[in-house]
Amino acid sequence: MLSSLRRFLPGFLKNDAPIIPVVRLQGPIGMSSPLRPGLSLATAALPLERAFSMKKAPAVALIVNSPGGSPVQSRLIFQRIRDLAKENEKDVLVFVEDVAASGGYMIALAGDEIIVDPSSVVGSIGVVAAGFGFTELIGKIGVERRVYTAGEKKVTLDPFQPEVPEDIEYLKTLQQEIHDTFIDMVKSRRADVLSDEPDLFTGKFWTGTSAVNLGLVDSLGDLRGVLKKRYGDKAEAKLISAPRGLFGRKGGVGVNLEAGALTAGLGNELISAAEERLMWQRFGL
Template sequence: MLSSFRRILPKRFRNDKPVIPVVRLQGAIGMQSPMRSGLSLASVALPLEKAFSIKKAPAVALIVNSPGGSPVQSRLIFKRIRDLAKENDKDVLVFVEDVAASGGYMIALAGDEIFVDPSSVVGSIGVVAAGFGFTELIKKIGVDRRVYTAGEKKVTLDPFQPEDPEDIAYLKTLQLEIHETFIDLVKSRRGDILTDDPDLFTGKFWTGRTAVQLGLVDAIGDLRAVLRERFGEKTQPNLISAPRGLFGRRAGLGVALKGQRLTEGLGEELISSVEERAMWMRYGL
């Protein structure tokens, strides 16, 4: 009824400006703590569903700014975006800000087109595992650690025991499988325009300008300019965010409220923040 009424109004009274829903996907992927949800399928599912459900929108724009993280959560987010795009017959335009590396680039692959800033950092198609070894530390402070298991491999890669070459070989086997999954995804989405650069799948990363030349992304461009060029000068981006819940925090965010839970939450939050900061610093950010 309202749409019929709008059609008979003079043009100056109509609100016919194209509106493009925008969802921001920012942060390290899967790095959750009691104080924040991190970037995961759970934290972005609602805004994605809402964005793709807007029938009049010819496309959905995604802003990606992530140094990577969990390969599982990265692929789950990628798959949800592609499923929603197919179900709702929408084009997906991805706009990279500072970085789309590793899992962040995997998410960006969900775009039918990927736009970057000339100085964006793109790539890092690889798999990494990192940690610390504390064997010398516990010797120095005189700690006697006792571990009891059922299953001889239950303490594989235990940081309080000397490295076992067999454990490392097994870990590398797992990493190679995950890497192959990543490579297959890149080729399935970008294979027709990728160059044959031998460094593409080594974990190396590049600026946005070079990434265009390599075929990892499509073009230099920012959200506002591209949307106006594509859909008209009056196009309006509409940021879709997760609903806010308790204490104004985004939905899906767990909160440690008091006592020991609060203390543990602060400790985990500190560790998580340091780890995430290290991920951003790897790309000079």
Template sequence: MLDKFRKFLPKKFRNDGPVIPVVRLQGPIGMATPLRPGLSLATVATPLERAFSVKSAPAVALIVNSPGGSPVQSRLIFQRIRDLAKENEKEVLVFVEDVAASGGYMIAVAGDEIFVDPSSIVGSIGVVAAGFGFTELLAKVGVQRRVYTAGKNKAMLDPFQPENDKDVEYLKSLQLEIHEIFIELVKQRRGDVLSDDPDIFTGQFWTGRTGRDLGLVDAIGDLRGTLKAKYGKDAQPKLFSAPRGLFGRRSGAGGLSVLGGASGEGLGKDLISAAEERNLWSRFGL
């Protein structure tokens, strides 16, 4: 008898099917400024913890859309997801939108299953550092660079001084070490399904369809369709977002100093961050 009247109850009282918490992980990783909190452990910790604390949920779904960024923040977010999944005994399903590349892919492999659109971009398992050299420009405009340090390596890789081969060699050694950490993490999570394609760990990236064939992801699928297929037609995704801060902005620990952006320094940092972010996205044609 109750079943006949269930459909007339408000949706939150009907209990039609399992609620699947959803957390969106969007944007470049670790690029924090007063007005642009960025994607970091500080900004995602709260929604992740709230999502994994839903006791009745059989799984937590993560929407990943990131071109990468800080390797440290990427791994911290990855580790927090795995820790929460273990503590709460939840399956983790990752859904890639436009991009899960570099640090974005590192976060994605925290999923027990990874779903993509056929045209998503995945991979880019590598490490990159980029900069500019201004020595000739300074000489042309008649400006002298004066640097005073305690410690002979303190001004290493200064863009206003001539490039030093030893500095570049040292930077590359650091990159190789970070790259190895990335490779080990991917093999740990997906070693049993990865292809033996020699380009997988070269920094190359692929479409979602090819990524599936290489074992970088598991299947083609969207969030709603996949959740209904796995947990029944009444499965209900529920988005868990970061709390709103001043002026209604989504923020974590780094997003509360909104008024700091009013200064010239804050605005300058935001403009630089915006340019760096645009460069990251454009690398993947976006």
């Protein structure tokens, strides 16, 4: 009833300012722990659905700031964004903050336009696996390791055993398949503007300014400035986030408050925080 009466209100009482929903996609992808739910489809799905359901919004804006992570979760988030954009007939504007690298850039590809800061770090189109080898250490400290398997390949790439060339070659085959999928996504979304730079798919990364010239992104800018230029000075950005429960955002990982579990959880948090810090530092951040 109230909405039907709005057209009779004086102009100064109407609120016709366009509202653009904004969803922030932040952090390493797929790295979850009890206190750090991380970025995944599970944590991103609800705010994305809420943003795209705003029928009067002329577009949906996404803020991406991620050094990468799980290729599976990256592609799932990308696909959910594209599905929602198609279902709701919305344009998607992606704004990159510090970094959209590896899986972060894969998510950014969901945008109809990708806007970056001149100093943003963009790219790293590749796949990496890393670990440590403890074959000499375990002998020096006098520890005997015992492993029993059914299936001769169940201990492939075991860090406590010498590397097997056949296993390394198999891992590289898997990585190449994932890399090919990533490359196909980039070409499918950006083929009309991509440059012929030979290092484009080598895992190299660039500043936002260079990324524009390479066709990896569309332009330089910031969220507030772009929205006001495109939709008028009265355009408003509305941040959409998942509702919070007692111990954080709903849909995240629950917290076990038993003493032993909490102590172990804190240890995992420290490891997770260190791994996350290393991911950001790779890009000088």
